[in-house]
Amino acid sequence: MFDLLLQAVTAILSPENFIMLLAGVLLGMLIGALPGLTATMGVAIFTPLTFFVPSEQGLCLLLGIYNAAMFGGAIPAILFNTPGTPAAIASTFDGYPMAKEGRGGLALSLSALGSAGGGLLSMVAFTLFAFPLAKFALRFGPTEYFSLSIFGLSMMIAVSGKSIVKGLLTGFFGLFIATVGLDPMHGAPRFTFGVSEFVGGLTVIPILVGLFGMGEVLVCISENQTFEKKVIKEFGRLLPTWQEIKQVTPAFFLSSVIGIIIGVIPAVGGDIASIISWEKSKRISKEPEKFGKGSIEGIVASETANNACIGGDLTTMLTLGIPGDAVTAVLIGSLMMWGLQPGPTLFRDHSDLIYKIIAIMVLANFLALFFSFFRIRTVAGFIAKLPSYILYPLIILLCMMGSYAIQLSMMDVWIMFLFGLIGFALRKMDFPLGPIVLGIILGPLAEANLQRSLILSDGSWLVFLRHPLSCFFLALSFLSLWGGFRKRKV
């Protein structure tokens, strides 16, 4: 295993791959640091541009963005009290009070160390658990896959936000979008209306670019969001003392474990992990009264957990083909674009790629840590000066050019624009977008395996209860639905 890992690291350190990784990390930090722009948006916008490069280079760029956006999100959370990404919300609780006390430098360095540590530990967990899990998942047949996709779809409730009905509605909308094109078993065209471009189905990436890229920019414009902020310039010292490192160690390990476990659960992401870790770290702290007022344990807990989530998210995505969160849903689309199907067969047929993903994530953590320590002032200054009237048109243009680049088709650009408008309207009316992605990704998997299972069982629906694993996933789905309905308002 170590030989394969070493080979993967060597491959990623080749000039072409390393430049892409460097670009990804820098872009990710910038995207994460700009309030309103999310990792999902960054990965969605840049995915089409990676279509013309080898998958390794594409992964370097996209995983670099994904990982570094988590680092970047803490910068405005600490310096402006505005989280750069949803996963950095809990970092404002202690980060901003620390910055106001003139300890912004320490908050930034601890957040970077926590993020890197959490990210690295989660990749250790990924390396240890993903391969056995994938080996186990190779035994899955169509019944297990159908039940597993139902379990994934049941997570629509978890990402529904304030209203379950709205979440389910957008989820069903996503499932419907996935039915456009040829039927997976019979090859009959569905809802194509004679348009030849629709026969192969609606291309996933332009839809995601529209929903998360164009839609987000329109929301930012409608809310008059600008990035020109007043930065706290008194950073204070950057490096923590040995005493401070000892103080934050328990919170770091606890948050890493919480982050990894929450990451494994489909559709639950860094935002929830960081808040839970912050709360749990407060409970085990010797100074719980300092939480929310500038506690160094609080900032470490939040930032460690949101990066530790990445390893868990990748485990679910790569071993089972189920998106761990919105970003991994977009990444599934990217892998499919390169002809790679996430799931246990990926570990069997492309194990070298899995090791390269591990190497990319480890190197991305070190690069992001390096930039966090040595370029924090530059990034903070850049955010404060960046004019939104240049950035927004640039993002709109990148959304269009990226959508066009996938198939050199103007139809994809129109689809992206349409979904941009839909994404904007849904966001404005408080509809969550996460369930749409789950529907688009898991819908075809559920339909194809349902049809296969019923053909194999001569049309008996009891087949899903006869297989123990299928039964287990259905029970999990029921529990997740029941729990969701019990805890939240409809």
Place this chain on the structure above:
Amino acid sequence: MRSQEFISGFLFLATSLLFFFFSWELPKGQGNAFGPAYWPQFILAGWILLSILLILKGFFSSTKRVSFSLTDLRRKKLLLICVLIPLYLALWTFFNFFMPTVLFLFALMMILNPQKPVRLFFYSLVIAFALYSSFYWGMRIPLY
């Protein structure tokens, strides 16, 4: 009554009913295998039920809340941008990438910050050229 949920529920209901109507043209299954119509009809039925639930929820909700409120200026800016994009896409189709992109970027920047037009035109030119070069020469993606 919460008008926002009421209206969005009706929009979802209308869309789902329309596609449910179209789904009847799809072939039905034979024997144990279900046909191409089964899965979409199942989804659309769920969609219809949820839309009705949202309408009822909006109807019986006591709070009045409309979050879709924009000031006149922001609404005008958004509308202009939404009109400009299809116009730009049409121009791109007929006059290739470069010149329509420069004009599009300039127009967007002027909408968002109507100051210093010469400087904004220069920015538009530089950005369009940089993107064109990186796509055409860097990634070998032809931008027609």
